Amino acid sequence: MTEPTATTTTATTTTASAPHPLTPAALEGVRVVEMGQLIAGPFCGKTLGDFGAQVIKIEATGAGDPLRNWRLLKNGTSVWWQVQSRNKKSVALDLRQQEAQDIARKLIAEADVLIENFRPGTLEGWGMSPDELHKLNPGLIILRISGYGQTGPYRDLPGFGVIGEAMGGLRHLTAEPGRVPVRVGVSMGDTLAALHGAIGVLMALYHRKAHGGKGQVIDVALHEAVFNCMESLIPEYSAFGAVREAAGSALPGIAPSNAYPCKDGWVLVAGNGDSIFKRLMTTIGRDDLGEAPDLASNAGRVARITEIDAAIAVWTTSRTVQEVMDALGAARVPAGKVYTARDICEDPHYKARDMLLTQQTRDGYSVTVPGVIPKMSGTPGTVRSSAPGLGDDTDAVLAEAGLTSEQITLLRSKGVIQ
Template sequence: MNALEGLKVLELGQLIAGPFAGKTLAEFGADVIKVEPAGVGDPLRKWRLLREGTSVWWEVQSRNKRSVCLDLRSTEGQQAVRALALEADVLIENFKPGTLEGWGLGWEQLHALNPRLIMLRISGYGQTGPYRDKPGFGVLGESMGGLRYLSGEPGRVPVRVGVSLGDTLAALHGVIGVLTALHHRTAHGGQGQFIDVALYESVFNVMESLLPEYDAFGAVRERAGSALPGIAPTNAYKCSDGHYVLVAGNGDSIFRRLMRAIGRADLESDPQLVHNDGRVQRVEEIDAAIEAWTLQRSRDEVLAVLDAAGVPVGRIYTVADIATDPQYLARQMIVEATTADGDMLKVPGVVPKLSATPGRIAHPAPRLGEHTGDLQGAGWPARRTEESEAV
């Protein structure tokens, strides 16, 4: 039994923000039907590295979903979506605001058709406000949300975090919205509602004290490279073999253990360094002491000594480190899955882990339009036998 068994989800839209929300619901048992344009399908099918013509990213993002091809610009395609929406619990979309309305598939139209429908609408800037009509991508949401300005070294160009974090953050906020709206629908009279998620707001929501610090102190937070301003010591420190380690000594007792481990009893017992506020005043001195010690040792030696001392320490993981890490392996986070072409592929396991109803990879990402034939007649199409068995 999966937690979202029986939940019917219709996914319109493309790339990351909407489809990552669909993926998350599908991993917990929702029946997600993805609508794609015939011919090319979701452009993500061709993003980054392709194997036999299909992106391996697609294999992860679309697992457990069904794919039907419908032309949303055509009357027939729009009618087919309405027929599906009539029975759907959730519709996910991440088009530019107004695109669905132009196709007669906006909230007003679909809500009138199916008052129980919950609609997740993800866009760059939201469904209202002066920017609503602008197309949005993750990088712009990350920037407007405040993240980009803080990423990188002081005085250098603000860098992109390595993945489209704005999109996945929006997707996860969208999933929270869907689950909240489902609870509300069950508890209070069965009505659906729409959820308006903006990429920039999803980023802004995780920006910690950025705004109140500006309001209270006029402080504009700046890029700080690998350090965490106002919290000490925590940084990346170079080792004798050229690798870096991350050491987070920013707890009062952890700091004392760290100083003992690196042979700095003087700093361990310094009354000014007992708490964070005092350490922040002398962060450069503390960082220099730590790096003087790490520079004398290889990364593995540093990790072993600080691990034994109970100090939070870690390497900077490449994917090669991830793929062989015992913690990942012990918790089934590296899973061998079979693609629709019968090839094996290592993919991330399901997050989060539920004790009674864990998520699962039930079937591979679909070929383009693999399930269009299921749409015979009206209503939500039943899953084919082999798929129901896989679930």
């Protein structure tokens, strides 16, 4: 089948029809085979693809990556898919068949990076252990993302991002005191694992280039990626026996930093710097607190946080969110409204920073998607192609790998490819 025409969206514009900037891609020439599905592995692939890596996504024949059917669908495909799978090519293989496994090996043999987020042992069951793949491609960098890692007593247990958030210590803290732990609202465990994986891939690429060309295995566990972001949780337990507990919207031990009610919503206020606290108290008409000697430092404010929070809430409750934002902005006190999707799409700062891009899908409609980060002056990320349909690129990729049209037709007739 022919490859659909890819629409280019740049990270320097908010429309899909603007010209492609003539700037080099940071990862141009890096070839990635992505064998993962859903979130963690594919988010890593998306990150590398945004900065120029050629990402070939191997999907199962039939339905493909389950993310295609997650959450809200348009024309039968998730709009989430349009973000997660941009800058990728889709090759559909039935990896239960030996011939499909042989094709996968052929693609991996020419790759710089392999991404997989299967349960440990899955690759080995297909005859694709790291040792076997490194015999085939000594420079291959293999990123393995799993619930509990490739070793340890829990390695064979199934693990999703939510489980990683629980074991990593995050879920214990995301609640109001005494109430049920809640989701962050997005798949934070998967995303953190993907970002740690991307960092690992970049370090391994650098090491391979600087120190002899050998590849290596990167082992990322979902819970460890979450745990790595838990700040002082363990040192505090080690030094003081203190078990940090849920604190709702407050930042324990840092004062004042909390969410405060307004007439029409909530505002987050971070008045925890010494000089910021004084300006905040002046703004709300409480110079008595701003000038109190025992509140000049954070330790004193923590001791009286209930009183301080109450004073701030009295002031915010009688005002709208915008009135609070205007007053605190003028006083140079960090504050922020709680944004919804509508707020983000209407916000001028998001637009000015090119964080809202209009992407033309292969189904023919336009959809607004998040822009590319981080912002890089010399090698900015771009959206070079829209998300593929299942198997859109199978023929083109296999032809590039050396298969003839007759061989491709035969493989399709056997159900090896789609």
